[in-house]
Amino acid sequence: MATRVRPSSKRCAVIGGSGFLGRHLVEKLLDRGYSVSVFDIRQSYELPGVTFYQGDLCDKQALLAALKDVSLVFHCASPSPASDDRALFERVNIQGTQTVIQTCIESGVQRLVLTSSASVVFEGTDIKNGREDLPYAKKPIDYYTKTKIEQEKLVLKACDKQKGFLTVAIRPHGIFGPRDPQLVPILVDTARRGKMKFIIGDGTNLVDFTFVENVVHGHILAAERMRADSPICGKPYHITNDEPVRFWDFMSQVLVGLGYPPPRYHLPYSLVYGLALLLWLLSVLLSPLISFKPTFTPMRVALAGTHHYYNCKHAKEELGYTPVVSLKDAIARTVESYPHLRCEA
Numbered sequence: 001m002a003t004r005v006r007p008s009s010k011r012c013a014v015i016g017g018s019g020f021l022g023r024h025l026v027e028k029l030l031d032r033g034y035s036v037s038v039f040d041i042r043q044s045y046e047l048p049g050v051t052f053y054q055g056d057l058c059d060k061q062a063l064l065a066a067l068k069d070v071s072l073v074f075h076c077a078s079p080s081p082a083s084d085d086r087a088l089f090e091r092v093n094i095q096g097t098q099t100v101i102q103t104c105i106e107s108g109v110q111r112l113v114l115t116s117s118a119s120v121v122f123e124g125t126d127i128k129n130g131r132e133d134l135p136y137a138k139k140p141i142d143y144y145t146k147t148k149i150e151q152e153k154l155v156l157k158a159c160d161k162q163k164g165f166l167t168v169a170i171r172p173h174g175i176f177g178p179r180d181p182q183l184v185p186i187l188v189d190t191a192r193r194g195k196m197k198f199i200i201g202d203g204t205n206l207v208d209f210t211f212v213e214n215v216v217h218g219h220i221l222a223a224e225r226m227r228a229d230s231p232i233c234g235k236p237y238h239i240t241n242d243e244p245v246r247f248w249d250f251m252s253q254v255l256v257g258l259g260y261p262p263p264r265y266h267l268p269y270s271l272v273y274g275l276a277l278l279l280w281l282l283s284v285l286l287s288p289l290i291s292f293k294p295t296f297t298p299m300r301v302a303l304a305g306t307h308h309y310y311n312c313k314h315a316k317e318e319l320g321y322t323p324v325v326s327l328k329d330a331i332a333r334t335v336e337s338y339p340h341l342r343c344e345a
């Protein structure tokens with residue numbers, strides 16, 4: 001009779017491991033003595049100790065190969081929020097996550113950590129010190145958020161202590177750090193095009209920006225604390241820097257650090273939001289004729305002009321989480337890591 005190999009607890013897989021967060025997670029897991037399989041639709045680097053499996057997470061056969069003899073899976077793959085492609089989000093974040101869950105169960109995976117997002121409760125209006133028991137957004141602000149909600153529900157519902165399949169969802173917010181393809185590059189591109197002169201609203205809105213190493217720390221704590229008798233199974237946890245900062249102060253610090261002038265002039269929030277909505281509608285209506293992607297999307301304007309910061313008390317109490325890098329050090333390290341994006345003038 002064939003004996004089933006019991007997966008070693010130090011073997012894990014990172015789905016989405018070629019991405020920004022995924023690669024930082026892989027590097028930390030290697031430091032901690034794990035052997036890591038990366039499953040991603042693209043391969044962006046090579047590292048000793050990492051086995052790459054290139055494939056689409058909607059493809060069960062491809063996933064099965066990557067999850068063989070693995071006991072712990074991190075799922076941090078998603079299409080970029082900037083793509084705004086409804087069909088793609090639904091296919092990858094909803095159907096693909098169902099495939100991930102089924103394949104984990106069939107492969108004997110015991111623990112699944114999902115990278116969700118604190119945005120699953122964000123509807124474009126203020127959230128101050130939001131806790132995990134806030135209801136999911138009834139009117140999600142975009143398809144990305146809508147499908148992240150469905151994805152989180154699927155993963156948390158799949159947690160089954162009897163069957164030995166445990167799950168947890170980490171909800172980070174505004175991840176930044178070295179190699180981030182989104183926040184700093186978009187900010188610099190906007191500044192270079194002379195569009196970062198304005199502050200949307202009065203500039204006092206507080207937001208969480210979370211250094212990528214703190215997000216990684218939260219994921220690993222969750223994975224290592226997840227046992228059938230622990231209270232964390234089937235639950236979501238906010239992971240932030242626990243230092244809410246004025247959105248426009250954060251942007252200004254990054255811009256000034258890279259040699260760009262900070263934004264100075266104020267514009268009313270409702271005016272900019274209305275314009276962003278109009279531009280977005282135009283871009284949709286005109287898409288058969290011309291393709292243009294507005295920088296100031298309704299989602300970005302809402303994120304730039306409202307309070308959205310979250311309480312991470314539960315992560316502190318139940319995961320033993322505390323941020324490992326302060327916001328000040330995180331900004332300094334991030335700015336230093338982008339010499340190619342410095343202002344040349």
Ligand SMILES: NC(=O)C1=CN([C@@H]2O[C@H](COP(=O)(O)OP(=O)(O)OC[C@H]3O[C@@H](n4cnc5c(N)ncnc54)[C@H](O)[C@@H]3O)[C@@H](O)[C@H]2O)C=CC1
Nearest residue numbers: 016018019020021040041056057076077078115117174175
């Ligand atoms: N960047 C941020 O501020 C935040 C991100 N998140 C979540 O964190 C996770 C990681 O995000 P980032 O590292 O920023 O994004 P990223 O775009 O750098 O990484 C995502 C990875 O997923 C892969 N991927 C996409 N579709 C795939 C598919 N069908 N099959 C296999 N791989 C696929 C991509 O190739 C990429 O390597 C995502 O789930 C995102 O929703 C949550 C909160 C904030």
Ligand SMILES: CC(C)CCC[C@@H](C)[C@H]1CC[C@H]2C3=C(CC[C@]12C)[C@@]1(C)CCC(=O)C[C@@H]1CC3
Nearest residue numbers: 081117119174182183186187190295300303304
């Ligand atoms: C053009 C400027 C007004 C803004 C430039 C910076 C923005 C690109 C970023 C500021 C907040 C960021 C953010 C995300 C993406 C990048 C920003 C909009 C997310 C939408 C990424 C995915 C999530 O799950 C939530 C994030 C919230 C904050």
